[in-house]
Amino acid sequence: xxxxxxxxxxxxxxxxxxxAERTASQDQPTFYVPCQHALAILTYLKDDEGFSLLxxxxxxxxxxxxxxxxxxYHLFQPLxxxxxxxxxxxxxxxxxxxxVGLWPGANWPERETYDLFGIVxxxxxxxxxxxxxxxxxxxxxxxxxxxxxxxAD
Amino acid sequence: MxxxxxxxxxxxxxxxxxxxxxxxxxxxxxxxTHGVLRVRLELDGERVVRAEPVIGYLHTGFEKSAETMTYQxxxxxxxxxxxxxxxxxxxxxxxxxxKLMGIEVPKRAQYIRVMxxxxxxxxxxxxxxxTHLMDMGAMSPFFYMLREREVILDLIEAASGxxxxxxxxxVGGIAYDLxxxxxxxxxxxxxxxxxxxxxxxxxxxxxxxxxxxxKGINVLSQEGCLAHSVTGPMLRGSGLALDLRRSAPYSSYxxxxxxxxxxxxxxxxxxxxxxxxxxxxxxKILEQCLDKITPQGVYMTSDGxxxxxxxxxxxxxxxxxxxQFKLVTAGFPVPAGEVYQGVEGPRGEMGFYLVxxxxxxxxxxxxxxPSFYNLQTLxxxxxxxxxxxxxxxxxxxxxVLGDVDK
Numbered sequence: 001x002x003x004x005x006x007x008x009x010x011x012x013x014x015x016x017x018x019x020a021e022r023t024a025s026q027d028q029p030t031f032y033v034p035c036q037h038a039l040a041i042l043t044y045l046k047d048d049e050g051f052s053l054l055x056x057x058x059x060x061x062x063x064x065x066x067x068x069x070x071x072x073y074h075l076f077q078p079l080x081x082x083x084x085x086x087x088x089x090x091x092x093x094x095x096x097x098x099x100v101g102l103w104p105g106a107n108w109p110e111r112e113t114y115d116l117f118g119i120v121x122x123x124x125x126x127x128x129x130x131x132x133x134x135x136x137x138x139x140x141x142x143x144x145x146x147x148x149x150x151x152a153d
Numbered sequence: 154m155x156x157x158x159x160x161x162x163x164x165x166x167x168x169x170x171x172x173x174x175x176x177x178x179x180x181x182x183x184x185x186t187h188g189v190l191r192v193r194l195e196l197d198g199e200r201v202v203r204a205e206p207v208i209g210y211l212h213t214g215f216e217k218s219a220e221t222m223t224y225q226x227x228x229x230x231x232x233x234x235x236x237x238x239x240x241x242x243x244x245x246x247x248x249x250x251x252k253l254m255g256i257e258v259p260k261r262a263q264y265i266r267v268m269x270x271x272x273x274x275x276x277x278x279x280x281x282x283x284t285h286l287m288d289m290g291a292m293s294p295f296f297y298m299l300r301e302r303e304v305i306l307d308l309i310e311a312a313s314g315x316x317x318x319x320x321x322x323x324v325g326g327i328a329y330d331l332x333x334x335x336x337x338x339x340x341x342x343x344x345x346x347x348x349x350x351x352x353x354x355x356x357x358x359x360x361x362x363x364x365x366x367x368k369g370i371n372v373l374s375q376e377g378c379l380a381h382s383v384t385g386p387m388l389r390g391s392g393l394a395l396d397l398r399r400s401a402p403y404s405s406y407x408x409x410x411x412x413x414x415x416x417x418x419x420x421x422x423x424x425x426x427x428x429x430x431x432x433x434x435x436x437k438i439l440e441q442c443l444d445k446i447t448p449q450g451v452y453m454t455s456d457g458x459x460x461x462x463x464x465x466x467x468x469x470x471x472x473x474x475x476x477q478f479k480l481v482t483a484g485f486p487v488p489a490g491e492v493y494q495g496v497e498g499p500r501g502e503m504g505f506y507l508v509x510x511x512x513x514x515x516x517x518x519x520x521x522x523p524s525f526y527n528l529q530t531l532x533x534x535x536x537x538x539x540x541x542x543x544x545x546x547x548x549x550x551x552x553v554l555g556d557v558d559k
Contacts, residue, residue, distance in 0.1 A: 027252060027492045052379045055495070056521040060508055074493060074506065074521070078379065078393060081400045083493065105382030108529050116216070131209035131558060140217050147221055 006082055008049060016041055022087075030085040038088045039097040042073065046102050051075035051084060054099070057109040059117040063143040067091035069119055073099070090119060098124040116141040174202055181210045185288050185544045188554030192531070192547070196540055204535040204543060206528055211558035219518035223484025224250055224324060227518060231505075232318035234522055235556040237280055240266075240273040240309075241498040242520075243322040248403055249494035249505040250324045253487055256459060261450040262326040263405040268339070268442040269309065269321060270404075270496075271435040275346075276305040277499040278428050278435075285425070285548040286357060289366055294356050301349050304342055311335055324485075325460045326453035331446075340443055346436050354429075367422035371534035371546040374419055381533065382526040385501025386427045387550065391419035397497040404496075408445075409438050421549040428551070459485050484513035493521075500524050500551055524556035 008029060013019050018034040019041070033041045045051045055074040062068055069090040076083055088096050098121035099106045110121045111130040118139035121127055129136065138145050180191040189210035195203040215234065219227045231246045232239035244266055251258060258266075283298035306316040311332050313319035321328050357363045373383070375391040388395055396413040398406040414430035416423035453460045461480055462473035489511040495504035501523030508517035527550050534546045 024490075026490065027494075030491070053384075054382050055384075055502065055504065056382075056506065056519070058506065058519050060517045072506070074504075078395045085491075085493065103382065104380050105526055105529060108525060112525075129209075131212040140214060145217075147217060 006080070008045075008082075008084065011049075012041070012044075015044065026085070028083045028085055030087065032087050032089060035088050035090060035094065035096055038086075039099065039102075042075075042086065042099055043102060045075060045084065045086070050077050050079070051082075053078050054103040054105055055083075057099070057106050057113060059113045059119050059141070061117060061141065061143045067094070069117060071096050071113065071119060092118075095120040095122040097122050098127075100124055115139070118142065173197055179543065181207075186547060187284060187552055190528075190547070190552065190554055190557070192543060194540065194543065199539050199541075201535050201538055201540055201543060204532045206531050208528070208554075208557050211554045213555075213559065215559050216518055216520065219515055221514065223513050224487055224515065225480075225484060227515065228320045228323065229318070231520070232320055233555055234520055234559060235277075235498065235500065235503065235524065235553045236317060237553050238273045238277040238499045239318055240269040240321065241496055241503055243320060244270050244404065245494055245496040245498070245503045246505050247322045247324050248496065249492050249507050250487060252494055253490055253492040253507065253509060254324070254459070256325055256454055256456055258326055258404075258454055259451040260405065261447060262452045262454075264442055264445045265327055265331065265452065266322055266404050267406060267409065268439060268446065269312070271438045271442075272305050272308060274435045274499045275432050276302045276309075278432050279305075281428060281499075281548075281551045282353070282425075285545075285551075286363070288544050288548045289363065291356065291363075294353060297349075297353065297356075304345075308335070308338060308342065311338065323453070325456060326451075330452045331448075336443060336446065336448065339439065343436060343439055343443070350429075350432065364422060367420065367425060367545065367549075368418075369420050369422075370538060370542045371421045371549055372419050373530055373534060377530070377533060378419075381530045383501065383530055385498065385523055385527070386424055386431065387501065387527055387530075389413065389415045390424035390427045392417040397495055397502060401495075403494070409441050411435075411438050421545055424549050424551075486511060486513050487515075495521065498523055500553070500556065501527060520559060522556040522559060524550070524552045524554075525559070528552050528557055 009021055016037055020032040022030045022032060053076040055076045058072050060070045060072060067089045071088045071090060073086040090096055098110055108130060110124055111127060113119050114121060114127050115129040115131055116139055175196045177194050178191055179194060180186040181189040191207040193205040193207055194201055215230045219230055228243060228246060231242035234242050279298040279302045283295035287295040309319055310316045312335060313321040373391050375393050378388045378391045392415060394413045394415045399413050411434045414427050416427050457476060462476050466473035467477050487509045489509055491508050493504060493506045495502045503523055504521035506519040507515050510516040531546055535543045
């Protein structure tokens with residue numbers, strides 16, 4: 001089974017430096033992109049490759065690995081039904097550029113990722129908690145956040 | 154609440170001085186918000202200057218809970234996301250796990266899954282239609298539609314044992330075989346269905362109160378839908394025929410004949426008709442299920458690593474007993490990897506993104522819920538409109554707050 005029938009991998013690698021493809025254990029084309037080029041690459045994918053629908057933005061915490069976070073974007077081409085997964089690795093306290101300017105639909109999922117992981121999206125118009133109360137302490141989806149009790153310490 | 158005004162630092166629009174506008178809250182306890190949604194409205198007379206949905210009142214932390222549960226147990230969480238369409242949530246989730254494990258599901262189980270996915274689609278659309286019309290002041294359709302929905306819930310109960318939150322689909326197949334006489338009951342339902350629909354349509358079709366109320370309001374362009382990650386009937390109401398059952402078939406949908414209803418206007422009226430037409434298409438799929446699903450047959454994969462051993466073996470065979478015990482208590486391991494699987498739910502693309510580390514519990518369990526994304530368009534639809542149209546817009550998005558807040 002061909003993993004990437006549309007040849008996006010080659011075009012991306014020719015255009016941008018630092019792109020790492022991950023083929024093992026993935027069900028769809030997956031790339032790691034460097035944080036500083038993430039916005040440029042996602043702009044290219046939207047404008048030139050036709051990924052007009054941003055399906056999802058979320059995070060994964062790989063604590064205690066370093067860098068601990070991954071921000072995961074799921075992109076979709078509505079006409080050809082091609083899916084793409086783009087990942088950005090991120091350490092604690094680092095920020096990833098917001099894509100609200102590209103897809104306004106990223107507004108809430110980025111707020112959700114901020115709320116539940118504490119990942120900061122640079123340039124987001126209103127980066128406040130979305131689910132939890134504003135005075136909540138901690139970010140529940142982090143792996144060092146306990147599922148029982150009030151606090152870890 | 155005094156603190157509320159400090160948290161949301163709103164700026165009045167140009168030309169409107171702060172004293173001219175009024176800020177009111179609709180919800181979180183309001184019958185027209187279909188649950189615990191709060192919309193913070195800034196009004197200039199009857200004109201909406203700003204509309205801001207405030208969510209999180211039903212946040213239950215499913216994604217965190219799932220990390221402590223086995224893969225089979227997580228299935229029960231999916232029911233409670235979009236509680237009006239539990240079967241499509243089940244379907245998205247079990248397909249994701251099966252995709253990662255490479256499990257082949259028997260054809261008959263795939264058809265049964267399609268059947269229940271379509272039954273829930275009709276049930277969900279019935280609730281939506283009833284409440285949507287009720288929001289506009291038509292009380293009686295709601296009672297009729299809940300009555301007919303009850304027939305579908307009876308069918309679900311007959312198969313799974315419960316009306317809501319059935320968790321009927323399991324990784325590898327379905328939980329139990331269909332009860333005796335189930336297909337006859339489904340046949341009866343399908344015989345009655347056109348008659349009911351005719352009655353409903355008499356209530357709102359050609360009714361100027363409905364069409365004049367809905368036409369031309371809360372318009373979303375196709376580009377606006379795509380930019381805001383909108384999927385499902387809202388996107389099809391704006392002219393893009395994107396239906397995963399057709400464009401990326403799963404669970405043998407490619408063997409069924411149906412059409413994808415589409416409208417180009419992008420207003421609330423278009424979305425109403427897309428959903429009503431969809432119910433007929435679901436009934437058409439169910440008709441084909443009557444022929445395809447045999448009364449007897451396999452309903453679970455034979456892979457003993459995920460399927461529970463047959464009941465009669467458990468009482469006589471030590472191996473089977475151990476397998477049963479291990480599968481129920483420890484769960485089955487899922488190979489390390491990542492997977493995303495989306496299905497066409499009644500509200501749009503319901504997807505699951507799983508990160509697995511090789512153990513019996515998911516490392517990360519992400520639900521891509523359609524209502525969460527679709528509700529983001531509320532400000533786009535409502536701003537510069539009238540306050541009465543906000544209620545119609547909320548109904549027109551077809552939100553389920555369990556789906557929004559997770």
